[in-house]
Amino acid sequence: MNPEVRRAAEILRAGGLVAFPTETVYGLGADASNPAAVERLYRVKGRPADHPVIVHFDSMERALALSREVSEEARTLGKRFWPGPLTLILKRSGKAKDFVTGGQDSVGLRVPSHPVAQALLKEFGGGIAAPSANRFGRISPTTAAHVREDLGKDVDLVLDGGPSDVGIESTIVDLSGANAVLLRPGGISREEIEKLISLKEKQGDSPRHSGGLEQHYAPRTPARLVSSHQLDKEISRFGARVAVLAFSRPDERVDYWLRMPRDASGYAQKLYGALRELDGARCELILVEAPSETPEWAAVNDRLRRACARE
Ligand code: TXA
Ligand code: MG
DSSP states (O other), X not given: OOHHHHHHHHHHHTTOOEEEOOSSSOXXXXXXXXXXXXXXXXXXXXXXXXXXXXXXXXXXXXXXXXXXXXXXXXXXXXXHHOSSSEEEEEEBOTTSOHHHHTTOSEEEEEOOXXXXXXXXXXXXXXXXXXXXXXXXXXXXXXXXXXXXXXHXXXXXXXXXXXXXXXXXXXXXXXXXXXXXXXXXXXXXXXXXXXXXXXXXXXXXXXXXXXXXXXXXXXXXXXXXXEOGGGHHHHHHHHOSOEXXXXXXXXXSOOSEEEEOOSXXXXXXXXXXHHHHHHHTXXXXXXXXXXXXXXXXXXXXXXXXXXXXXXX
């Protein structure tokens, strides 16, 4: 056993906070059965107390013990996608306390596949409550360095597992109501889920689900999505210091630009690091060349729309 992982599990048992890598983004973990630890987690994160948090386990069996009613659909999705970038919202059992569910009757469960997350969860043995390891409303971290930049000394230990493979948060499927609903597109596509179960459209937007708030995952610099054919025109129109996220070098001169991969999974993997880098470029505006609207880009487009949303 890696001594860092053992130390991390001890910190969790003592009520501390540990940031750890997952295949989606880094999580900020606390013992899901310890109210004081979870309270500190919310304080560091800057998250409202009535927002629920995902509880992570090393196995499907342990995860499902937090639900009082495990449907056939839940088992089907769990068997196919766990360990992996999927979160299921299920009716909670008595083991899922108000302080992790935000007082709701449902609980968010995930079994991550990252080897360091798996090692930590096994060593710890219980559930780890973990939102993404960023301050509320900011860009999720995909490296240990991002976590340290954001949370500094407020976290007791950061486990470094290299850059996250998927790069954006897990897909969330809500199975706690009458119909299965996709709450957040992510590492697993809607199409992959729909091969196994049928999904209904989301009815309105629950404010309890913070990833559902309009402006989320946002850089500090104002950002805008523009179509490929308008990119050069928009660059010249602004005349300000502009940073650009694009698929190829803009014809117009820009202060800072980054080239993004043309495939959706490569793009997702680089997205948050790229937004952080552009945010640090001291420009007045970030222009993002919009990817295509085809299904494989749904999760990336969801995050880009939120990054570019302004009240
Ligand atoms: O990939 C991920 O899911 C990462 C890694 C660390 O696992 N975690 C993550 O957590 O993105 P967080 O807290 O940043 O986003 C989880 C979302 C939040 O919007 C939360 O409100 C929602 O899941 N959620 C959790 N439990 C819920 C529940 N019982 N009902 C509705 N939404 C829930
Ligand atoms: Mg988050």
